[in-house]
Amino acid sequence: MSETIRFTLDGTEVTAKAGDTIWEVANGRGLVIPHLCHKPAPGYRPDGNCRACMVEVEGERNLVASCIREPVEGMVVTTDSARASSARKLVMEMLVADQPPREEARDRSSHFWDMADATGVSESRFPKLEQDRVPLLDDSHVAMRVNLDACIQCGLCVRACREVQVNDVFGMAGRGHDAYPTLDFNDPMGDSTCVACGECVQACPTGALMESSVLDDAQQGDSADFDYEVSSVCPFCGVGCQLSLKVKDNKVKYVDGIDGPANENRLCVKGRFGYDYIHHPHRLTKPLIRREDAPPKGLNVDPANPLTHFREATWEEAMDFAADGLRGRGREVAGFGSAKCTNEEAYLFQKLIRQGFGHNNVDHCTRLCHASSVAALIENVGSGAVTATFNEIENADVAIIIGANPVENHPVAATYFKQFTKRGGKLIVMDPRGVGLRKYASHMLQFRPGADVSMLNAIMHVIVEEELYDRQYIEAYTENWEAEKEHLKDFSPEKMAPICGIEPDVLRDVARTFAGARAAMIFWGMGVSQHIHGTDNSRCLISLALMAGQVGRPGTGLHPLRGQNNVQGASDAGLIPMFLPDYQSVKDDGVRSAFTEVWESGDFSSEPGLTVTEIVDDIHAGNTKAMYILGENPAMSDPDVDHARDAFAKLDHLVVQDLFITETANYADVILPASAFAEKSGTVTNTNRQVQMGRPALAPPGEAREDWQITVDLANRLGLEWDYKSPADVFAEMTINMPSLANITWERLERENAVTYPSLSPEDPGQSIVFGDGFPREGGRARFTPASVIPPDEVPDADYPMILTTGRQLEHWHTGSMTRRSRVLDAVEPEANCSLHPSTLRKMGVEPGGMVRLVTRRGSITLMARADRAVAPDMVFVPFAFVEAAANVLTNPAVDPYGKIPEFKFAAVRVEAAESQVAAE
Ligand SMILES: Nc1nc2c(c(=O)[nH]1)N[C@H]1C(S)=C(S)[C@@H](COP(=O)(O)OP(=O)(O)OC[C@H]3O[C@@H](n4cnc5c(=O)[nH]c(N)nc54)[C@H](O)[C@@H]3O)O[C@H]1N2
Ligand SMILES: Nc1nc2c(c(=O)[nH]1)N[C@H]1C(S)=C(S)[C@@H](COP(=O)(O)OP(=O)(O)OC[C@H]3O[C@@H](n4cnc5c(=O)[nH]c(N)nc54)[C@H](O)[C@@H]3O)O[C@H]1N2
Numbered sequence: 001m002s003e004t005i006r007f008t009l010d011g012t013e014v015t016a017k018a019g020d021t022i023w024e025v026a027n028g029r030g031l032v033i034p035h036l037c038h039k040p041a042p043g044y045r046p047d048g049n050c051r052a053c054m055v056e057v058e059g060e061r062n063l064v065a066s067c068i069r070e071p072v073e074g075m076v077v078t079t080d081s082a083r084a085s086s087a088r089k090l091v092m093e094m095l096v097a098d099q100p101p102r103e104e105a106r107d108r109s110s111h112f113w114d115m116a117d118a119t120g121v122s123e124s125r126f127p128k129l130e131q132d133r134v135p136l137l138d139d140s141h142v143a144m145r146v147n148l149d150a151c152i153q154c155g156l157c158v159r160a161c162r163e164v165q166v167n168d169v170f171g172m173a174g175r176g177h178d179a180y181p182t183l184d185f186n187d188p189m190g191d192s193t194c195v196a197c198g199e200c201v202q203a204c205p206t207g208a209l210m211e212s213s214v215l216d217d218a219q220q221g222d223s224a225d226f227d228y229e230v231s232s233v234c235p236f237c238g239v240g241c242q243l244s245l246k247v248k249d250n251k252v253k254y255v256d257g258i259d260g261p262a263n264e265n266r267l268c269v270k271g272r273f274g275y276d277y278i279h280h281p282h283r284l285t286k287p288l289i290r291r292e293d294a295p296p297k298g299l300n301v302d303p304a305n306p307l308t309h310f311r312e313a314t315w316e317e318a319m320d321f322a323a324d325g326l327r328g329r330g331r332e333v334a335g336f337g338s339a340k341c342t343n344e345e346a347y348l349f350q351k352l353i354r355q356g357f358g359h360n361n362v363d364h365c366t367r368l369c370h371a372s373s374v375a376a377l378i379e380n381v382g383s384g385a386v387t388a389t390f391n392e393i394e395n396a397d398v399a400i401i402i403g404a405n406p407v408e409n410h411p412v413a414a415t416y417f418k419q420f421t422k423r424g425g426k427l428i429v430m431d432p433r434g435v436g437l438r439k440y441a442s443h444m445l446q447f448r449p450g451a452d453v454s455m456l457n458a459i460m461h462v463i464v465e466e467e468l469y470d471r472q473y474i475e476a477y478t479e480n481w482e483a484e485k486e487h488l489k490d491f492s493p494e495k496m497a498p499i500c501g502i503e504p505d506v507l508r509d510v511a512r513t514f515a516g517a518r519a520a521m522i523f524w525g526m527g528v529s530q531h532i533h534g535t536d537n538s539r540c541l542i543s544l545a546l547m548a549g550q551v552g553r554p555g556t557g558l559h560p561l562r563g564q565n566n567v568q569g570a571s572d573a574g575l576i577p578m579f580l581p582d583y584q585s586v587k588d589d590g591v592r593s594a595f596t597e598v599w600e601s602g603d604f605s606s607e608p609g610l611t612v613t614e615i616v617d618d619i620h621a622g623n624t625k626a627m628y629i630l631g632e633n634p635a636m637s638d639p640d641v642d643h644a645r646d647a648f649a650k651l652d653h654l655v656v657q658d659l660f661i662t663e664t665a666n667y668a669d670v671i672l673p674a675s676a677f678a679e680k681s682g683t684v685t686n687t688n689r690q691v692q693m694g695r696p697a698l699a700p701p702g703e704a705r706e707d708w709q710i711t712v713d714l715a716n717r718l719g720l721e722w723d724y725k726s727p728a729d730v731f732a733e734m735t736i737n738m739p740s741l742a743n744i745t746w747e748r749l750e751r752e753n754a755v756t757y758p759s760l761s762p763e764d765p766g767q768s769i770v771f772g773d774g775f776p777r778e779g780g781r782a783r784f785t786p787a788s789v790i791p792p793d794e795v796p797d798a799d800y801p802m803i804l805t806t807g808r809q810l811e812h813w814h815t816g817s818m819t820r821r822s823r824v825l826d827a828v829e830p831e832a833n834c835s836l837h838p839s840t841l842r843k844m845g846v847e848p849g850g851m852v853r854l855v856t857r858r859g860s861i862t863l864m865a866r867a868d869r870a871v872a873p874d875m876v877f878v879p880f881a882f883v884e885a886a887a888n889v890l891t892n893p894a895v896d897p898y899g900k901i902p903e904f905k906f907a908a909v910r911v912e913a914a915e916s917q918v919a920a921e
């Protein structure tokens with residue numbers, strides 16, 4: 001396929017690769033051929049409808065659209081002939097005639113007018129056509145505006161929506177000149193099924209689709225441009241989309257996706273429209289110290305008016321106060337670091353606890369997240385990171401997505417999953433809830449919650465029984481196969497069907513489909529990990545991939561979808577109680593001394609430290625008495641928040657470093673105002689193992705400081721003599737004892753923006769697939785670890801007859817601290833809610849939108865109920881972003897013995913209509 005074609009372009013002999021278009025070859029040589037309906041970006045199919053890119057081909061009567069025409073051997077193409085130029089000019093003139101006048105143009109991208117300039121058209125000889133598009137101007141959506149008076153019918157919005165993001169909302173209505181884009185059944189955008197990814201806005205070459213943030217200001221006579229732009233990374237999820245922040249008057253005005261390895265210009269609603277939490281009036285701008293006369297610690301501080309409980313202090317005073325409360329306390333201090341901060345900040349944080357206090361009581365939200373997946377991966381594969389990037393799905397023909405809801409939680413990854421199905425890929429979705437991807441699934445297994453092991457073992461039983469496994473792969477690369485085979489005998493589909501709720505023939509079909517795949521991937525999320533048997537769930541997924549030989553080749557692999565923007569990096573950097581950076585055991589004397597040598601300090605404890613939930617218990621036990629909490633909100637995210645809040649209230653000294661007065665900061669003795677991601681420099685590592693460069697677009701507000709600076713200041717006040725001038729210094733130190741960062745330097749990241757680890761040379765962009773030739777375990781072999789069925793910790797009974805499951809929604813981030821302070825996101829999803837099957841609501845006599853009360857053994861909350869057929873009739877789904885009805889008042893804190901992860905996905909609950917509520921217990 002590496003055929004090359006020679007042809008003549010404007011008198012010069014040039015070569016093209018097979019499949020290149022004339023436009024691409026010309027563009028590659030620096031020639032500007034005007035283009036409107038063509039978007040030279042990954043995922044955009046050229047359409048050739050606008051005729052703005054016409055060129056002349058010798059021997060052809062008609063001009064050709066260069067964006068779709070592929071050159072053939074010997075073709076003679078002229079882009080600048082009089083005939084081609086005047087034809088293009090004519091096209092532009094006709095389009096200009098119908099545009100709103102340039103002076104009034106609302107087009108922030110100005111691509112249309114750039115192209116008009118390029119063709120030498122400033123005005124038109126043609127009369128404006130009357131337009132009867134309905135409605136011409138649509139301002140029904142909070143984030144975007146539709147202005148059909150500027151639409152040139154290029155269809156880019158339709159391709160953006162249907163082919164790139166695969167959201168299928170936009171379509172074309174009408175014919176010929178009257179054609180115009182519509183949403184759903186010609187609904188206003190605000191009433192449509194649009195998920196506000198904004199891809200259409202980014203694609204639109206005119207002002208027909210625009211961010212409301214840009215348009216609304218433009219109408220006030222402001223020019224719609226920006227002062228400068230900065231390339232960085234999205235601060236929300238682990239996909240790690242690269243984006244460009246457009247800043248005007250010291251505020252982010254709007255955001256575009258740029259061409260990062262994970263996102264190829266795409267963004268979701270949070271990345272594109274959720275940036276403005278950084279400008280919220282609740283931002284902390286001065287250090288705060290708890291007032292002597294403050295009321296007792298509790299959830300009682302108004303984030304808009306913290307001065308009732310705290311007083312403003314200088315940095316000097318606040319840092320001294322913070323340090324004084326921690327100094328010399330050794331074992332009594334514990335730390336929660338942050339997966340929202342950079343690699344350098346995570347590294348400094350774990351170093352502070354280890355070097356400064358001599359022990360390993362440092363952890364972060366990974367414990368509540370993929371800790372069990374990582375435990376199983378390290379045990380059986382020898383490494384906790386993904387074996388292949390999610391983008392590898394491009395090379396797969398089958399994929400399993402289990403216990404993850406990427407359409408809402410990894411929306412840009414989901415676009416690749418949906419595209420995979422459009423190309424004919426078979427998507428097997430396994431989830432007790434009918435998640436968004438079910439529409440695209442070849443198999444939707446809506447199984448019983450908590451029954452993963454029984455379902456997966458039954459599937460593997462079939463693979464063994466029918467001998468569908470990959471004997472050669474198993475022999476070459478694995479161990480313990482005979483034991484696994486023997487173990488699986490007990491798990492026939494017939495026996496497991498009543499437990500998992502999936503028919504035997506479906507289980508058999510899935511087994512055959514997966515084992516028969518040429519290349520298959522497995523993706524998983526919190527539905528797998530957040531159980532007391534989370535490690536067993538992951539063990540099954542690993543075994544399944546191994547027995548089918550689906551690791552280490554293009555289109556194959558194991559991919560736990562990592563959650564926070566930097567949870568991979570924070571874990572790699574050692575923000576874990578058992579591990580120093582790169583998962584090197586704290587128990588290993590050689591490992592500790594390698595670090596203390598670089599740190600120029602004495603030894604610290606060889607005992608693995610306490611985990612997130614253990615630290616909370618340890619406060620209640622009276623051992624941990626002071627804490628440093630950076631960029632985490634455990635007073636909302638811990639599995640038993642009443643228990644956690646009581647613990648924080650008991651601390652002698654709590655230092656909180658955040659952007660806002662979070663629920664956790666309510667219990668602080670001192671609050672340090674930190675920088676948001678868009679206000680600092682540093683690297684982050686996404687779910688794909690891609691280390692990416694984050695750059696500051698703005699200074700932190702008021703006196704707020706970059707997080708790494710605050711941690712360094714604190715360390716120095718604790719006597720540690722740290723001398724870092726910049727995050728680059730920290731990164732350089734990290735590379736000394738982190739083999740994963742070999743060949744990755746700060747300078748390289750500044751230049752290339754992203755490098756995937758492992759990178760095998762200074763030129764290697766990194767390995768997107770690993771373990772093609774064995775595993776980083778003894779003998780190079782991965783292991784089968786059999787898993788048995790363990791029921792959830794708390795099963796429904798007469799008092800608590802239903803099942804509570806918790807999770808996320810597209811618009812909100814975890815505890816809501818950021819997204820409830822974002823204008824667009826808060827407007828779209830403003831109210832605490834839960835979802836129940838319509839029949840369940842009907843039985844309870846509650847109308848959709850009515851209030852229900854959820855009660856578990858830990859507590860109760862009252863909130864609005866939605867009807868959702870995707871939820872099983874005996875279940876209730878609650879997102880945990882809303883403090884006024886905090887899901888984690890209800891959840892069960894029982895943990896998995898290996899990963900120490902709580903069972904967020906299963907608790908026994910009673911659901912009642914709020915009106916019929918009797919006296920609270
Ligand atoms: N919008 C948004 N995106 C996010 C986040 C956010 O807060 N908001 N958080 C980020 C973070 S840190 C993370 S970890 C990821 C999490 O991303 P996901 O893993 O997608 O998160 P959840 O919604 O918690 O749960 C996923 C699915 O597990 C299913 N489930 C429940 N019980 C079971 C079970 O017993 N077995 C199986 N197999 N499935 C079950 C649920 O129905 C749900 O659809 O999202 C990241 N992205
Ligand atoms: N019920 C239930 N509970 C869960 C889960 C669930 O599925 N169900 N999922 C669990 C999972 S997977 C996770 S990852 C945890 C997440 O739990 P947390 O990490 O506690 O939740 P976040 O809301 O992401 O907290 C991040 C905090 O960092 C702050 N922040 C953001 N950027 C910066 C920055 O640059 N600097 C500083 N200093 N602060 C910053 C934010 O304001 C916020 O307060 O929740 C867990 N809890």
Ligand SMILES: [Mo]
Pocket residue numbers: 365368369370563564
């Ligand atoms: Mo997470």
